[in-house]
Amino acid sequence: MVKITFIGAGSVTFTRELLGDLLAFEELADTHIALHDIDVERLATAEAMARWTDAQLGGRATITTHTDRREALDGADFAINMVQVGMHASTLLDFEIPARYGLRQTIGDTLGIGGIFRALRTIPVLLGIGEDLAAVAPDAWLLNYTNPMSILCQAYAEGSPHKQVVGLCHSIQHTTHQLAELVDVPFEEVTFLGAGVNHQAFILRFERDGEDLYPRLRAKVAADPELRRRVRVALYERLGYYPTESSEHGSEYVPWFLRDDELVERYRLEVGDYIERSEENLVEYDRIKAGLASGERFPLERSLEYASLIVHAMVTGQPQVIYGTVQNNGLLADLPARSAVEVPCLVDRTGVRPTPVHHYPSQLAALNRTFLNVADMTVRAALEGRRDHVLHAAMLDPATSGALGLDQIEALVDELLTAHGDRLPEGLRG
Numbered sequence: 001m002v003k004i005t006f007i008g009a010g011s012v013t014f015t016r017e018l019l020g021d022l023l024a025f026e027e028l029a030d031t032h033i034a035l036h037d038i039d040v041e042r043l044a045t046a047e048a049m050a051r052w053t054d055a056q057l058g059g060r061a062t063i064t065t066h067t068d069r070r071e072a073l074d075g076a077d078f079a080i081n082m083v084q085v086g087m088h089a090s091t092l093l094d095f096e097i098p099a100r101y102g103l104r105q106t107i108g109d110t111l112g113i114g115g116i117f118r119a120l121r122t123i124p125v126l127l128g129i130g131e132d133l134a135a136v137a138p139d140a141w142l143l144n145y146t147n148p149m150s151i152l153c154q155a156y157a158e159g160s161p162h163k164q165v166v167g168l169c170h171s172i173q174h175t176t177h178q179l180a181e182l183v184d185v186p187f188e189e190v191t192f193l194g195a196g197v198n199h200q201a202f203i204l205r206f207e208r209d210g211e212d213l214y215p216r217l218r219a220k221v222a223a224d225p226e227l228r229r230r231v232r233v234a235l236y237e238r239l240g241y242y243p244t245e246s247s248e249h250g251s252e253y254v255p256w257f258l259r260d261d262e263l264v265e266r267y268r269l270e271v272g273d274y275i276e277r278s279e280e281n282l283v284e285y286d287r288i289k290a291g292l293a294s295g296e297r298f299p300l301e302r303s304l305e306y307a308s309l310i311v312h313a314m315v316t317g318q319p320q321v322i323y324g325t326v327q328n329n330g331l332l333a334d335l336p337a338r339s340a341v342e343v344p345c346l347v348d349r350t351g352v353r354p355t356p357v358h359h360y361p362s363q364l365a366a367l368n369r370t371f372l373n374v375a376d377m378t379v380r381a382a383l384e385g386r387r388d389h390v391l392h393a394a395m396l397d398p399a400t401s402g403a404l405g406l407d408q409i410e411a412l413v414d415e416l417l418t419a420h421g422d423r424l425p426e427g428l429r430g
Contacts, residue, residue, distance in 0.1 A: 001062070002031045002315055005076040007069065007129060008083035008146070009035035010042025012049045012288050018080060019050055020300040021308035023057040027316050028308070032062040036072035043067065045285070048292045056300055069129065074136040078311055081129060082145045085121040086423055088278045093419045094118065095275055101412050103403050104258040106248040107274045109147040110199045111371060112399050114274075115252075116378050116390065117416050119151040121423045123159070123382040126152055130160025141314070141351065143168055143307050149198040149325050151375045153340035157327040159383050166310070166352045167325030167340065169198050173304040175244040179206060183216040195332060195357040197368045197375075198325045198342045199249050202241035204357070217242065231257050231267050239363055248273055253371055255402025313347040320347045326354045333358075334365035339372045370398055385427015390417065 004022065009015050015035070022028050033050055037043040047065045054061040066072035073079055086093075094114040095105055108114025126146070133140050142165040146152060149167040156165050172194045180187040185208050193205040206213045221227050221237065228234065231247035235254075243250055248269060251257040257267050264271060291298070306322040313320040324345045328335055331343045331354050344355045373396045381389035391413050394400050400409060421429060 002028065002078070002311070003034060003076045004031055004311065005034040005036060005072045005079045006046070007036050007072070007079060007081045009046040009050075010037040010039050011082050011084070012042070012046050012285060014082055014145070015046050016049050016053055016298060016300075017303045018305060018307050019053045020057070021303055021305060022311060023054060023061055024300075024302065025308065025312050028312060029058055030060040030062070032064070034072045034076065035063065035065045036067070036069050038067060040067060042285075045289045045292065049288065049298075052292065052298070053300065070132040070136055073129075073132045073140070076133075076137040076140045078141050078143060078314075079129065079133060079137070080143045080145065080307055081126070083122070083125060084146065085118075085125050086420070088282060090118075090121060090420065090423065091274065091278050093416065095272055097415055097419060098412060099272070101404060101408050103400060103412070104264065104271045105274075105399075106252055106258070106269055106271060108252070109274065110150075110249060110252070111148065111374055112252045112397055113394055113412065113416070115148045115151070116374065116393050116397065117420060119148045119155070119378050120382055120390065120425060120428060121420060122146060122148075122152060123155045123379075124425050126156055127159050130156060130162040130165075134161040138162065140164065141166065141310070143310060144325075145169075145307075147199075148375075150340045150342075150372070151378050153325045154327070154338065154375060155379045155382060157340065158338065158379065164351065165326075166345065167198060167342075168306045168310075168322075169325070169342070170304050170306075171199065171244045171246075172201065172203075172323045172342070173306075175203065175242070176206075177304070179203065179213075179217065179242065182220055183213050185213060185216075193344065193357070194244055194323060195343050195360060196244070196341065196364060197335075197339070197371050199245045200253055200368060200371050201244040201323075201342045202239070202361075202364050203244060204241060204361070206242070229266060229268055231269070234267070239361075239367070241361065241364060252399050254367075255398045258399060259403050310347050310352065314349055314351065317349040321345070322347055322352075324352060324354065326352070329354075331356045332360050332365065332368075334360060334362065335368055336372055336376065339375065370396075374398075381428065382425045385425060387417065387428050390428060 153167040232243045377393035
């Protein structure tokens with residue numbers, strides 16, 4: 001029996017989506033699902049959702065719950081990580097303290113000062129998962145959904161005794177579906193190639209039956225002034241390739257969009273957007289918990305997430321191509337070797353095999369390097385216990401350095417280090 005462990009299973013909506021995808025495969029219907037969360041109440045809600053989902057799909061799965069992570073991982077074939085360290089309270093710190101310095105953020109989970117500190121909180125937990133897997137499930141694959149993806153995957157590759165990890169996101173899937181709709185071509189007829197860094201990747205080829213669809217996209221953009229009020233369209237027009245990440249996310253990785261009110265208005269950005277989303281998630285959790293208690297039915301539609309496709313391909317041998325974040329072992333030659341990059345990967349019984357992408361455009365690589373500089377300094381700070389590298393990461397961050405001076409950045413970093421305290425790697429506390 002295949003065993004899949006969900007780490008952070010209290011994220012009940014995402015747990016339902018992934019379970020629905022997995023158990024809908026006949027070959028995976030009798031899987032052992034081990035749910036882990038440190039919050040007992042959320043774990044109970046996740047169990048109720050898992051049992052409801054399984055019942056809708058035939059009721060053949062074995063479902064167990066665990067507050068002990070190593071116990072949950074013992075003998076696992078796959079582990080799916082979706083933890084959020086510090087939850088809503090830490091998110092508020094990541095937004096409210098920088099806002100007092102005049103620093104604008106929209107999402108704050110990938111780069112920028114919010115992404116740096118989310119990474120620093122999460123890396124110790126992620127490396128603990130790696131230690132557990134090395135001890136009790138050394139052959140398992142870790143499928144990581146937690147952000148900041150590139151920073152965490154680099155930290156895991158360098159700092160964990162367990163090495164079989166791939167970072168998963170849905171940005172490339174959603175972007176290519178949106179582009180197909182925009183140019184009026186059925187998605188099933190589209191061929192595409194993407195690559196870069198998670199949340200700063202680009203669609204390099206966008207075709208139908210050998211026809212380049214980029215001219216159609218350019219015509220659509222030229223004819224619609226409102227499209228040009230999107231960050232990703234502004235980047236596309238100047239870089240020549242369409243970004244895979246949303247405008248809200250993409251605005252935070254560069255210095256050009258959040259530095260004054262006029263730009264925020266022009267590009268229709270919502271400063272502090274993730275705080276509202278986080279609050280909505282809390283309300284949604286309470287609604288789902290009540291719905292489970294009252295016998296409510298929930299939607300079960302196949303998502304665009306890759307986790308179930310990876311598991312199915314490895315279990316059955318039926319190959320799949322997915323996009324994953326992996327260590328850059330020559331995959332994108334112009335990006336640093338120890339960084340984590342997002343590229344196409346072939347998946348079958350042998351595992352996840354990344355594909356090199358040749359002739360990656362130089363302007364995209366140059367932009368990615370500004371992103372990866374911050375990622376690398378954050379990893380160095382966490383693994384080496386270097387508080388000065390936290391400052392270096394913030395100094396090198398395009399959005400932070402574009403808005404604040406050095407004295408402000410240093411004061412901000414010191415305040416956030418104090419505020420997050422014991423959630424940080426040991427060498428960064430105090």
